[in-house]
Amino acid sequence: MKQTTDFLKMKQCEEKIVMLTAYDYPAAKQAENAEVDMILVGDSLGMVVLGYDSTVPVTMEDMIHHGKAVKRGAKDTFIVIDMPFMSYHLSIKDTLINGARLIQETGANAVKLEGGDRVAEQIRSLTKAGIPVVGHLGLTPQSAGVLGGYKVQGKNAEAARKLMEDAKECEKAGAFAVVLECVPKQLAKQITKELTIPTIGIGAGQDTDGQVLVYHDVLGYGVDRVPKFVKQYQNLNPVIQDSLSAYSAEVKNGSFPEDRHSFTMKEEELLSLYG
Numbered sequence: 101m102k103q104t105t106d107f108l109k110m111k112q113c114e115e116k117i118v119m120l121t122a123y124d125y126p127a128a129k130q131a132e133n134a135e136v137d138m139i140l141v142g143d144s145l146g147m148v149v150l151g152y153d154s155t156v157p158v159t160m161e162d163m164i165h166h167g168k169a170v171k172r173g174a175k176d177t178f179i180v181i182d183m184p185f186m187s188y189h190l191s192i193k194d195t196l197i198n199g200a201r202l203i204q205e206t207g208a209n210a211v212k213l214e215g216g217d218r219v220a221e222q223i224r225s226l227t228k229a230g231i232p233v234v235g236h237l238g239l240t241p242q243s244a245g246v247l248g249g250y251k252v253q254g255k256n257a258e259a260a261r262k263l264m265e266d267a268k269e270c271e272k273a274g275a276f277a278v279v280l281e282c283v284p285k286q287l288a289k290q291i292t293k294e295l296t297i298p299t300i301g302i303g304a305g306q307d308t309d310g311q312v313l314v315y316h317d318v319l320g321y322g323v324d325r326v327p328k329f330v331k332q333y334q335n336l337n338p339v340i341q342d343s344l345s346a347y348s349a350e351v352k353n354g355s356f357p358e359d360r361h362s363f364t365m366k367e368e369e370l371l372s373l374y375g
């Protein structure tokens with residue numbers, strides 16, 4: 101399994117870092133088989149798995165429940181787990197308790213939290229306590245309400261400068277990597293150049309040190325609309341829907357199950373049943 105220092109080396113060697121989200125055992129197993137470098141148990145699970153409109157309702161218990169399943173499916177892959185909404189805002193003590201729970205109870209290797217300057221103290225405390233941290237800047241879905249929706253961030257000079265400063269704050273505070281979500285590719289490139297730690301982009305162009313996508317987006321599984329930055333490698337929706345509809349129709353019309361799906365017993369044993 102890779103270590104945090106391996107990701108730094110990958111950046112130095114210009115070897116791309118692959119990250120993919122997973123929320124359960126089969127997806128984690130598939131991600132590991134695909135040789136991704138890191139699995140993210142993202143709080144996006146609130147939207148793609150649990151059916152919420154945002155990541156805000158996701159709880160610590162949700163993250164732990166899914167994190168455990170992911171670990172069982174990917175024992176040899178580096179796992180990052182999201183700290184959910186409000187689990188790192190109340191106090192440093194709460195942040196440490198929640199960070200420790202996520203790591204200890206799931207077996208994940210690192211936590212991710214959203215924000216730069218405003219969470220630098222949390223990043224510093226978690227790192228000092230021995231918990232590796234990934235930062236997350238740009239579009240930070242947990243604060244979509246404050247940002248005014250899911251929009252590209254850092255498009256003007258002032259916002260870009262702030263994002264650059266936040267990225268440097270994350271690095272200074274001890275984060276070993278930072279996710280850049282929905283930022284102009286030129287800005288992502290410049291941040292990537294100025295940081296020592298690797299950047300992992302989603303909607304941030306091709307010049308970041310790595311890429312991350314959401315499992316369900318990559319596969320076209322359950323999601324009906326994907327953002328511009330997603331490449332859908334497959335559209336599983338019709339495959340799954342057609343299969344389930346066929347099953348339903350076959351039970352109704354009696355063509356499933358067939359003989360070959362059935363078990364039999366000897367005739368005399370059956371007779372004894374009736375005395």
Ligand code: KIV
Pocket residue numbers: 121140141142143144145182236279281302312314
């Ligand atoms: O929760 C998530 O899936 C994420 C990625 C989009 C980076 O945070």
Ligand code: NA
Pocket residue numbers: 142143144155182
């Ligand atoms: Na997330």
